[in-house]
Amino acid sequence: MLRSVFNNGRGISLVTTPQIANLLARQTEFSSVGSDTPLSRISRRGVTQHTTSQSKSIRATQPIQQGQLVMVNKAVLLVHPSYWNISWPQREEITRLAISRLPGGTQKAILNLSSPPDQINLYLSYIVWAHAGFPMVIRDQKHNVLFTGISLINHSCAPNSHNRVESISFSGVVTAARDIQEGEEITISYWVDSDHSMHLRSFVERQQYIERNGRFRCECAYCEQGKAKDEILGSLLDQQKSLQQKLESSSIAGSDLPAAFKLEKLYHSLGLEILMNVPYNIIAKTYSAMGREKLASVWLERAANILALSGVETPQQQHGVDAS
Numbered sequence: 001m002l003r004s005v006f007n008n009g010r011g012i013s014l015v016t017t018p019q020i021a022n023l024l025a026r027q028t029e030f031s032s033v034g035s036d037t038p039l040s041r042i043s044r045r046g047v048t049q050h051t052t053s054q055s056k057s058i059r060a061t062q063p064i065q066q067g068q069l070v071m072v073n074k075a076v077l078l079v080h081p082s083y084w085n086i087s088w089p090q091r092e093e094i095t096r097l098a099i100s101r102l103p104g105g106t107q108k109a110i111l112n113l114s115s116p117p118d119q120i121n122l123y124l125s126y127i128v129w130a131h132a133g134f135p136m137v138i139r140d141q142k143h144n145v146l147f148t149g150i151s152l153i154n155h156s157c158a159p160n161s162h163n164r165v166e167s168i169s170f171s172g173v174v175t176a177a178r179d180i181q182e183g184e185e186i187t188i189s190y191w192v193d194s195d196h197s198m199h200l201r202s203f204v205e206r207q208q209y210i211e212r213n214g215r216f217r218c219e220c221a222y223c224e225q226g227k228a229k230d231e232i233l234g235s236l237l238d239q240q241k242s243l244q245q246k247l248e249s250s251s252i253a254g255s256d257l258p259a260a261f262k263l264e265k266l267y268h269s270l271g272l273e274i275l276m277n278v279p280y281n282i283i284a285k286t287y288s289a290m291g292r293e294k295l296a297s298v299w300l301e302r303a304a305n306i307l308a309l310s311g312v313e314t315p316q317q318q319h320g321v322d323a324s
C-alpha cells in the first residue's frame with residue numbers, strides 16, 4: 001500500500017496485512033495531505049551528513065544542548081514482521097515494488113543509505129535489513145520502519161542521543177541525551193526495547209552480542225577503548241546492585257544518598273545518559289524513604305522524562321488499541 005502525498009509528498013510505502021493497512025489508512029496523520037506538524041518544521045536542524053569512502057554519519061553543525069531535538073523524520077517504509085520470514089528473492093521483489101512506487105526523491109534518499117553509495121545492482125532488501133531496525137508496534141505486531149535521515153545515524157554503545165519512534169505520527173525522534181559539540185557525530189542506540197540493558201554489559205559481552213545479532217560491527221568510540229571502561233562499569237553494577245537490594249528489603253535510608261548520587265556520576269562518566277532513569281529512580285526512592293516526598297517527585301519526574309525520550313510507549317500510544 002502506498003500513500004505518495006504523505007509527509008509533504010515524500011510518500012510512505014506499507015508492506016503489511018490488508019487489515020493493518022486499512023487501520024493505518026484511517027489515521028488522520030496518514031490521510032492528511034502535506035501535513036506540517038510543529039515536529040516536522042524543526043526536523044534536521046543543526047546536523048549534516050558526513051560521507052567518506054568507508055562510511056556515513058550524521059554530525060552536529062552547531063553545539064546541541066542536552067534535551068534539544070536533533071532530528072525528526074517520518075518513516076518512508078514500514079514492513080510487517082512476516083517480511084523477515086520470506087525467502088530473499090521474494091523479499092527483494094516485494095521491496096523493489098514497495099520502493100519503486102515512492103516518489104523519485106525518496107527513492108534516491110533510500111539508495112543514499114547504502115555504503116558505498118550508488119551501487120548498481122544493489123539489493124534493496126539489504127538496505128531495509130541493514131537500516132530498518134526501528135520497531136513500531138501496530139496491533140501487537142512489531143513492524144519495522146525505515147527513515148531516510150535517522151537511518152543514517154550510527155550506533156554507539158554509549159550514545160549521545162535518545163531515539164524513539166512515535167507510531168501515531170509515523171515519526172522517528174532523536175533528542176540529545178547530553179551536550180553535543182559542534183562537529184561531533186550524532187549516535188543512538190540500536191538496542192531498543194529490552195536490549196537496552198546491553199549498554200551495561202562488558203566490552204566482550206557487547207561484541208559477542210553484536211556478532212550474534214550481526215547487523216553491524218561496532219566501531220563506536222566506547223568500544224574503541226576496549227576493556228578500559230569495564231572496571232568503572234563493574235563498580236557501577238556493584239553500587240547499583242547494593243542499592244537495589246536495600247530498596248527491595250526496605251532498608252534504604254538517608255545514609256545511602258551519597259551512594260545513590262555516586263551511581264548517577266558513574267553513569268555520567270561512562271556516557272550512559274540514555275539510561276539515567278535508573279539512578280534517578282534510585283535517588284527518588286531514597287528521598288521517599290527519608291520522607292522527603294517533594295524531592296522524590298522531582299527525581300521521579302526526571303526518570304520519567306528519560307523513559308519518554310527513549311520511546312517507552314504506553315499501550316495507549318500504540319496503533320490499533322482503540323480499534324481492537
Ligand SMILES: [Zn+2]
Nearest residue numbers: 157218220223
Ligand atoms: Zn560499541
